[in-house]
Amino acid sequence: MSENTSSIISLKPTYYEIFTKILNELSWREVSDFDEITKSEHKRVLNLINMTNSEVLSSYIWDFQIEKTEVILDAEESTIFENFGGKIISIWEGTKKYKYIHPSLLSNDKNYCTDCYSNIGDLIITIPCNYERKISVIYVSDLYAQDENGTKKIKMENKNDTSIIPIPHIEPILVYGTLIKTKANPSFAKFGYWRTLYYEALVNLRTSSMKSAEGTPRITLG
Numbered sequence: 001m002s003e004n005t006s007s008i009i010s011l012k013p014t015y016y017e018i019f020t021k022i023l024n025e026l027s028w029r030e031v032s033d034f035d036e037i038t039k040s041e042h043k044r045v046l047n048l049i050n051m052t053n054s055e056v057l058s059s060y061i062w063d064f065q066i067e068k069t070e071v072i073l074d075a076e077e078s079t080i081f082e083n084f085g086g087k088i089i090s091i092w093e094g095t096k097k098y099k100y101i102h103p104s105l106l107s108n109d110k111n112y113c114t115d116c117y118s119n120i121g122d123l124i125i126t127i128p129c130n131y132e133r134k135i136s137v138i139y140v141s142d143l144y145a146q147d148e149n150g151t152k153k154i155k156m157e158n159k160n161d162t163s164i165i166p167i168p169h170i171e172p173i174l175v176y177g178t179l180i181k182t183k184a185n186p187s188f189a190k191f192g193y194w195r196t197l198y199y200e201a202l203v204n205l206r207t208s209s210m211k212s213a214e215g216t217p218r219i220t221l222g
Contacts, residue, residue, distance in 0.1 A: 014161065019045060022175055026182065044182070052181060068138050072133070075132055078127060091138070099115055145161050169204060172201035176197045179194045
């Protein structure tokens with residue numbers, strides 16, 4: 001990892017820092033470490049932070065989620081093990097874009113399916129060729145968190161983990177999004193205020209991301 005990437009991660013609020021800000025907003029007692037947590041309410045807040053993170057990140061193809069991995073397929077090799085953690089957007093061989101077809105239509109007829117791919121389970125399947133191929137897989141990552149070293153993971157678990165949501169949007173989205181789930185009662189005194197700040201943070205994230213022809217994020221209050 002580059003020094004620049006490491007610096008960005010170190011600036012992001014951690015899972016523990018987000019948790020502490022939520023406790024302060026609720027006027028609940030802080031804890032100095034996750035090992036001290038015994039109350040079910042605290043454990044619920046930690047779960048709701050991840051739920052909010054997942055809800056936002058799965059609602060839209062955000063530009064910071066799009067990644068690329070490259071795979072070398074040997075001559076006559078046709079399958080790629082899909083272990084990169086994400087949903088495929090497109091597959092390319094150089095400047096040639098492969099077309100997706102249903103597995104039942106995939107044929108060994110090289111004249112029919114030479115530019116096609118399909119997938120079954122964790123396998124991406126192409127038609128074998130008599131030459132080595134460099135395949136580029138463009139995908140939207142479903143690894144929504146990262147540890148302090150920048151390694152991607154499904155969710156935040158340790159106190160120094162953080163979300164992949166970029167600065168400065170990560171804190172207001174996770175803090176206020178979790179607060180409205182924790183109280184989940186529109187009649188609660190601060191509920192409207194928290195909800196307004198949450199939606200403002202989502203709008204700011206949306207406008208800072210690349211424009212897309214896809215639909216706008218659809219996020220509901222759980």
